[in-house]
Amino acid sequence: MHIYKKIESFLTKKTLIIALVFSALIIQPKVISWNESSRMATVQSMVEHKSLIIDDTSFIETGDKVYINGHFYSDKPFFASFLGAIIYAPLYWLGIKLTADFNLAYYLITLFTVKLFYFFGLLAFYEILERIKINQNHRYWMVFSLAFASLFFPWATTFNNHLLAASFLIIGLKYLLNSREGPTIKLIILSGMFFSMAGAVDLPMIIFYLGFYIYILTIPELRKFSFFYIVPSFFTILPTFIIFYQVSESFLPLTANIDAFIYPETPWVGKKFEELTGRGINKGWFLINYSFHSLLGTNGFILYNPLLFLAIPNLIKEIKQRKPFWREGIVIGAGTLIVTLFYLLSSTNYSGNSYSIRWFVPFLPMLFIFLYPIFDDSKKILFYRLLILSILISAVGTFAPWSNIEDIHKIPFLANIIEMSNLLEFIINFSTN
Template structure:
C-alpha cells in the first residue's frame, strides 16, 4: 500500500491541482443567460436597490416581464446573498461597468469555490473525529479524491444555484450523521441549511420533507420524553421555515405570489422571449409517452448527458445505498433509505418535468444537489478493505480527467461558454470543424 510520504505528496498534488484548476478556469465573464441573469440581479440590488434588471450592465434572456419591468426568472434569495461580496467591493469604488471581468471572477470564487472548500474541510474534520476505523494517514486523501472526483468541481467556475444548494444539503447531513440530532444547536443548523437550500433550488424541498421524516424516525427512537421530541421537531421546522418565509415575501413583491418567476409561464410572454410552455421546466410534462420518458431518463442518467456516466463515484455511492438496505435496521439504514428516496424523487421529477436536459450546462445540473448526500455512505464503506480505497481512487481519477475536460472546455469560446457533454467534447479530436462542434448540443425529441 502507499507509504506515508507518497500519501502526503499525493495530497499536496491534489490540493494544488484543485486550486489551480478552479482559479485558472473560473470565468472572467458571465456568458450564459443563467449566469448573466443572476449577475444582473446582483448588479440591480447593489446599484439600484431593487430587483429590476433593465438598467444594469448585464443583459440576459432568462428574465420575466411583470407590470412593465423585467426581472430575473431565478429564485431571488440566492442572488441577494451572492450580492454581499459585490456590495463591499462597490463601497470602495468597483462596479460592473468598469471592472466586469474582475468582479465576475471574484464573485464566483467567493460564492462558489470558498464555500465548497469550507464544506470539504468540515467533511474531513467530522470524519477524523467520528470514523475511527478510517486510517488517519488516508483520510485527507480520501476527502480530496471526493472533492476532485465528482461534478461539484466544474460547477465552481461560474455562478449557479446548484452548487450552493448541494453544499447546504451536505452540511445538514454531516450534522445529522455526526452530532446528536436532539441538540438544539444541531436542529437549528440542520433546519437553517435545509430551509435555505430550498430557497436556492426548489427541488431541495423534496429533500427537506424527506429529511423531516428521517428526523422524526430518529427522534422517536431516542430515550427521552414526548415533550422534548415535540420541541425538537418544532425547533427544526421553525428554523427551516424562516428562509422559506423570507423567500416567499420577496417573491410576493416580484411576482405577486410565493413562486419565483420561472414558475409563471405567462410572465415569459413578451416579444423577444425565447421561452414557451414547450421548453420551460415545470410547465407541463417534458415527455409525451412512456417510451419517450424511458429514453429521456436514460439520457439523463446513463446516456450522453448521463449524470452517473459523468460521476462514477456517485454511481458507486448509489449502489452502496441499495446494498446497505439489506443490513440491520439502524440509524445508518434509515439514512441510506433517505438518500435513495431523495435521489430517485429528484431524478423522477426532472425526467418528467425538466425540459432540454438541463440546457447547455455540464452533464445534468439538476442532479448536482444530491451529490454530497452520498459522501458519508462512501466514507463509511472505506472503513473495511484496502481494495475499496483503490476502487474509489480509480473512479475518482477517471472523474477528475472528465472534470478537467469540462472545466478546461477544449472548445474555448466556440460554444459561447457552454460545456456540453464530455463525450461530445471528445469528438472534437478527430478533426471536426468548430461549426460542427457548436451544433452538437443535445436537442430532446430529435
C-alpha cells in the same frame, strides 16, 4: 497492485491542502450563460438600484427572465443572488463594478460565495467521515474524490445555485449528525438553517429539508427540538415565496408563470418554449430515452460521475444492512429519487447548456459518503481506476461548465473537447505568427 499502493500513499494531508489552495484560483472570470447573467442582473440591481427589477442592468440581454407588470425580473429564486449582493455591495462601494465582460467583480463574488462554500462543504464532508472507522489516508482520498473527481469541482468555478445547495446540504447534515451526540438547540438551528438555505437557493432541495425534519421526528432525543429546526426557514424559504408573491401575486416560482416568458423579442418561441421545465409531463418512449441519456447516456449524470457506480450500490447496502448511516441513507436516497424523477418527468432539455445534468449536482456530497466501504474490500482497485477516469471527466468540465451543446456538439463532453482543441489551435497559430 503495487502501482495502486504508490498512488494511495501519494496523497497526504499536505498534498491535499496544496491541491485545494490551488483550486481556489480556478474560477471562470466572465459571465457566460443566461443562468449566470440572470443571477448577476439581480445582484447588480439589488446593490445599484435597491430593486429586483433588472431593466437597467448590464445583463438585461439574458433569456432567463420574466416580464411582469411592465418590468423584467430574473426567473430564478432570489436567495443565491442575495448572497452575491452581500459580496458585491462593498466591491461596488470600492468602485469594482459588474459588467457583462471579463471583470474582477464577478470573479470575487464567485470566490466568496460559491468557491468559499465549496471549501466549507468539503470540510463538512471530511468531518462526517471522521465518524467512520477507516484509514486516515482513505478519508483524504474520499475528500479528494469529491473535490476533484466529480462535477462538484467544475460547478465550483462559476456562480450557480447548485453548488451552493450541495454545500448547504452536506453542512446541514454534519450539524444534524453532531446533534445526535448531544442534542442542543444551537446544533438543531444550524442544521435547519443550512438545509433550508439549500431549499431557498434550489427549490427542489426543499425535499431534503422536509425529509430530515421527518428524520428528526423519528428520533426521540431530537424530537423535542424539532421546532428549532423549523425556525431558520422563516428567514430563508419563507422570504423566497413572499418575494414570488410580491413580484407576481402568486406564491409559485416565477418559472411557473409561463405567460411571463412571452414578450417582444423573447427567445422562448417554438421549440425553445417547449423546453421550459414544467410545461408538461413526459411519457412513453420519450421518457425512457430522456431518462437514459440523463443518467447513463450522452448527458448521463452517473456517467459523468463514475464513482457513483460505486456509491449508489453502497447506499442501498447501507440501508439494507442497517450500517452506521442507514437512517440518513433513507432520507438521502428517497430525496435523490424524488428530485430526479421530478426533473425526468417535467423537463426536456438536459438542464440546457450544461456539462451533464447540473440539477443533480446537490446530491453529490451526500452520495459520496457511501464510498467508504470500498476501502475494505476488493473493489478498492476499481475505486482508483474510476478515480483516474473521473478526474479527466471533471477537468474537461472545468474548462466550460456551461457546455455549448447548441452550437458545438450536443454531447457536453465532446463540446468541451472541441472547444479546448479550438482554443489550443488558436494559441498555436497566435504564437507562430
